[in-house]
Amino acid sequence: MEKHKELIIGLFGFGVVGEGLYKVLQQVPSFNATIKKIAIKNPGKKRNAPAELFTTEKDELLLDKSINVIVEVIDDADAAFDIVTTALNNGKAVVSASKKMIAEHLPALLKLQQQTGVPFLYESAACASIPVIRNLEEYYDNDLLHSIKAIVNGSTNFILTRMFEEKLDFNKALLLAQQLGFAESNPALDVEGYDALNKWIILLAHAYGTVEAPENLLFTGIQNIELSDAVVAREKNLDIKLVAQAKKLSNGKVAAFVLPQFVRADDHLAFVKNEFNGVVIESGFADKQFFYGKGAGSLPTGSAVLSDISALRYDYKYEYKKLYHHTPAKLTNDFYLKIYVSFDKISDIEKDAFEWVEEWHIDHGRNYLTGVIHAEKLLKKNWWKQPGISLILTAEPFIDNVEIKKLKKRSLELAGILPH
Template structure:
C-alpha cells in the first residue's frame, strides 16, 4: 500500500500556485513514478481571505509558518517565497525538524547554500534547488548526474531572462535601453526596481551556484567580475551588428589547467552564427563544455510560473523516491575542490572598446601608442565622425589578458581628450 506523503508549501504566489497546480493535475503520474501519494496539507499565505478558487480546495491555508514547520505529519517543505533571511530561517527550522526541503530560491542558495547543505547532511534530510537556476531547464541535475563522469571545463550562457528580453528588444526593434526596460516592466519580466537584473547581480548569483556544482568551488559574489547592461547603448547594438555580432549578457565559469576558476558576468559580443546569438526574449540557454562530451547546450524558458514549478516538482519527485527507497539525506552535490581564483595574467579575451576623442592631428597615433605600450594589437578598427570636431573610434582587439586590459583602460580614462564609452568581451568563434 502506498504511503501518503504530506507536503507543506511556503508561499502561494506565481510559482507556488504553479507548483500546486502541477501536483494536483499530474497527481496520478507522480504517484506512479514515485510509488508514493503526495498530498498538499498546508500552504503559507499572506491573506487567508483571498479567493484562490478551486486550486486551494481541501488545503489548509495559514499565515503562520509554524503551522507547517512544526507539523509532525509534514514530510516535505517547498519554499517558494522569494525572500532571503526569512526563507533561510524557515528552511533551517524545517531541516532541524527532519523535513526534506525543495526551494527555488537562487539568492538564498547563492549566499547561504553551503550552510544549508551542511545542515541538511547533519539532519539526514534531502535539500534540492533545481529551479534556482534557469527556471524550467534541468541544468543543475544535468551537471551533477548526467555529466558527473566528465571533467567539466566551462559553463557559460544566458541565465537572466529579463536582460535577454531587453537586449532582444534593443537588437530586433531598435528600442533604447529605457524603452526596453519599460516594456519588460509592463509585461512583468522586470521588477519596478530592476537593479538585480540589469546590473548582473541575479546572473552572478546563478553563476555562484553553477560554479559550485560544476567545479566544486565556493566562489563568493565579490570574486565575480560583474557588469550589467545599463551602459549598453543602441549605438553599441548597431555597431555589433555591423561587425557580425549580437550583444548578450553572458555568465561564464571557466576552469583552468592550474585547477583555478574564473567567473564573470557581463555584456559580450557573440558571433551572429553562434547559437547563443539566436536566443531571444526571456529564454535562457546554458552551454556546458566537458573534456569527454564536448560542447552541450540546454535551452528553454528561464522563468515563469509553470516552467519554474516544473523544476520544483521534479525535485519533490526525487525526494519522494528517496523516501520510498529509504535513501534520504541527499543534497545536489558533494563534490568539493579547493577554491582558487585564476590570476589576471591567465584570463584572456578579445575586447570591443569604444572611445570618443577629439578629431585632431596626432590623436589617433596617441591612441595606437596606448595600446602598443601594453602589447595589444587591433583586429578591427572603425572610426565615425561626431559633431564638434570629435570622433568615435571602435576597436576590436586581438586576444589580451586582464592585466593588459586594465592597463589600457586605465590609461584611456586618464588621457585628456579621450572618453571611454564601452568595453565588452568578444566571444571567439567568428
C-alpha cells in the first residue's frame, strides 16, 4: 500500500484558528503531518506551544526547502496575499483561511495556480466546518445547479437569533455576541455584510465558475435591522436571516447577492440558529440538499484546515471545473426583487425607484412598505443603506422578467398607495 506523502508545515498565525489546528494535529499523531515552524507578529505573547517553534521571520518558513506546505491563518489580507504568492512561486502547497484576501485577489490567485500547478486550498475560508467548496467542486454540475442559498456568517446569525428569541434590540444583541466571542471588538466586517460577501465571491467561483469583484455584488448586512422588524416578522410567523444566494434565471444567467431576508418557518435556513451556518443547494435531480454546521470557532475552523491538509497528502487540487471545463455562468443584475422596507420618514425613500408598491402602512411607530424594485436600481444607489432604513427581502423575492409585464398591469390598481 502506497504511503501517504509526508507533510512538513510552516504555519502563519497562532490565533484562534492557528492554535486550533495545532491542538487538532496533536490529537491525530497518525496524520503524517508536522508543524516545523510558526510565524507570529508578537514574540512576547505567551502561547500554548514550545517556544522554539515560533519565529517573527517569514522567510524562515518561505525559504525552508524542507517545508512543503504553508498554512496561512492570519487576519491581514495584504500580508496573506504576499505569503501565498511567495509560497506558490516557491513550489509549496498552500492552505488558507483568509476569505477577504481570496475574494479580493481571486483572478490573480487563479492565474498563479495555473502557472505553478501547485495546490491552493481554502475550505475553511467559507463556512468553516461545512465542506461546501469541495462538494460544489466535485459533486454539482453547472448545468444542473439551480440555486444555492446560505447563512455564511455566524456573528450576524447569532445577533438575529438573540433579537428574535430574547427580544433584544440590535445593540444589546451585538454586545452579547462580543462578550461571548462571536463578534469582534470592531464588528463592522461582520454586521455590515462584508464577511458574508467575501465568502460568497469564493463560493460563486466553485458553484457557477463566476469570478467577480466584491464591489460588483449587491449586498448589505444587518446593521439597520430594528427590533420592530423582528416583531413584524414574528407576527407573520417569519424569521429574519442574512442570506447569501445565487439563482440561475430562465435566461441562463445568475443572479447573486447578500441581503437580509424573511425566512418561513419551514425553510431549512430557519433551523440555523446562533453561530451556526447552513447551506441549501438545489439541483436538477437531487432537489434540495442541506448542509449544516459551525461556521466559526477554533476547532471547527481548525478541522476544515485539517481537511485541506489531509487532501494534500494525495496531491488534491481544485480543478475549477465550472470555470475551465464548462462555459462559466454570467452574473446579471437584470432581475426584480420584492422587498420590505421599514423607515422613519417617507422623504428618505426613493419612491420612483420602485416598479410598484403593494403595501404601505404605519405600525409599531414605523413606516412599512412592500414593493418591487429592479436589482440594478439597488446596486447603483445607496439610499436603502442609510441609517434608519431597513431593507429585507420577502420570503419569495425573485420575480422573473417574463412575469413582470403581467404583474405591472395588475399593479396599476394599487397606484397611488404612497403619499407624495
